[in-house]
Amino acid sequence: MTRPSVLVPIRVLEGESLPEGVPDLLADAHVVLLGYHVVPGQTAPGQARMQFEEKALARLEEFETVLSNAGATVEHRLVFTHDAQQTIDRQIAENDCLAALVPRALGALEDVLVAVRGTVGIDRLARVVGGLFSDRDIDVTLYHVTSDDETDADVDVLLDGLADRLADEDVDPDRIKTRIDRDVKPVDAIAELAEAYDCVVMGESDTTLATFVFGMPADQVADKFLGPVLVVQREPSDE
């Protein structure tokens, strides 16, 4: 099975380090370890490189060793930038990352909450969950918030389909659970439920006006839930 590639962005020079538990979480991943450093507009990125490259690379290599000791394959990038989001987006695109991690500490990894939005992007979601959590002692809960225009039957088809798919990817069917809620705000519901889990997997949302104003649902969840969030990326659009 191919390892899902996961971007792990770390603000490497601001004391941000590889959080506890992340190496175990990503043991079966191909990790693109992105160390980045944001410089203000008055400073040329190259200027920061002259001064900080050595220190930053040393730290990245430390993290890289920890990740690979846990079982991951790792490649690293170190980017000096004025714009962190642009850098993260470009790395995801260039390295064809299936998911990006919001790096936070977690304890022993026992259960994962997978927020399923709909059929769009479900293949990539399955590849991430299957790739990372198959053949491991980890419970996977598929969670869906039913919207007004969906019937219960629709939702059953959606979640059962995903469960079958994960079983094909060697996730133990006994460990797959499903949970469905109705009449709740998805972001709040996911964040609230997540408290009981060690990690959240969810999709990036389409950019709509609401996401411009309130931020991406994944970001909102990440703001409320204090553990790690794996954000499954949209299919790169072919032009």
Next chain:
Amino acid sequence: MLCRFRSLWFCCAGFAVGSFGAVVIHVGIVFMHAGESHAMDDREVDVSAAGENIEGQQPEPEPESVTEETTTHDEGVELERTIGLVGGLAIGIGTMIGAGIFVFPGLAANEAGPAAALSFAIGGVIALLVALPASELATAMPRSGGGYYFISRSLGTAGGAIVGLGLWLGLVFAAAFYLVGLGHYVVAVFAEIGVTLSLGPAPPHVVLGLIAGAALTALSVAGTERTAALQNVIVVVLLIILTGVLTYGVLDALGLFGRQTVPDTFFSKGYFPVLSTAALVFTSYLGFAQVATVAGEIKRPSRNLPLAMVGSVVIVTVFYAVTILVATSTFGADRLGEFGETAMVNVGRDLLGLPGAVLILVAGLLATFSSANASILSASRSIYALSRDALLPKKASEINLQYGTPHVALAMAGGPILVLVATDSVEILAEVASFLHLVMYALICVALLVLRRRDPSWYDPDFRMPGAPVLPAIGAVASVALIAFMNPASIVIGVVIMVLSYGWYRYYADDVRLKGDI
């Protein structure tokens, strides 16, 4: 869309794989996925710098490659390009428009009469003749440092040092000039509300210029808010105000509002002053080169660099010419000349009453502020480029750990600026700034001619200027010729700075070799 593997480079993993086996470490296999909409040009930067300076510091190694989105060094280290076309245009226009519209019209009309419009046009043509080769060189070498980088890599370290140190000091002179202009505008604002300032023994505009200069330098060191975004907003606001006032002025000059305009002989002061005024007002065209000083940070450089440089020159030239025409037709050149640095405020008042004066005052403050700000930042970038190449101590580009800003370089810009503001010699400041830039411009044209002739394999610009070798040759000659029309004092100061720069190079970095293989 072809799925092209770009920049497929491997380098030695300089670290142990470890004894745990089963670990694959890829280092820096960069590829673009299919679907990237623009052509990615990934060229090797095949110029190797060597040698060391008197302190034993060596030039930083050149990057592995340059792509549309990054500058890539080895070990998977990348520098993100984050300035788009709008940002590039804002740097160019924002640097230039402060001087040409808000400081020079009165001074220029005083010297050349209505033909001052022609002086601005001559300046615009020369600027365009240099912006084209500069664009070509920038797309071949999109690295920070701009003109300094092209010249050091194509003509050698000596020329590079003269131009690089000259660029730093030229920007210092330019910034001092803008700050004196800013001081005049603040004084005019107070005059408008009926307050006559008296600030100690020095003229009030000088004191205000000094305060503004010190504040800007401090802001650059300690400011963490997004100055680039602010600069874009300022430029947009400026262009809107100017377009409004000038449109009204043009309609007015055409007699649409039933008013007599002031008739004037075009060459009222003769022909020679047209050229000497062109030399004076050339400071209004220095900004496009500042786009090149941040070439290493421009996204899609092959497209955005030429557009930003040529585009900003064309846009400001049009604005300048229209401004002078409107200003001279409103008052006549003689009266305009009497108003001095803030002549445009009177033009605004004459056209639109008090609101017009207020609009121009606001615009003048914004414009001179943004010009000074952009020049200080560019000067700091030039110092970085020089220190990267060991022509200045590495210490000069050191970054402040608290603010993340280059405090030494900013102080090396801000300090001399304050000294120069105190001299209060607007014309000398402007001319020396132009002198130092014109030397660089002439050498940019020469560099283009040399590279086109030798055609080294690494020289592969995406943008090739039309009309070579004739146009760059004219550009070089015209740049030098313009210097001849300056005040002798400005020429002497400019030459002294060049000689000192060369002397510094021989003393400090005689052994540093930057020239590419041509």
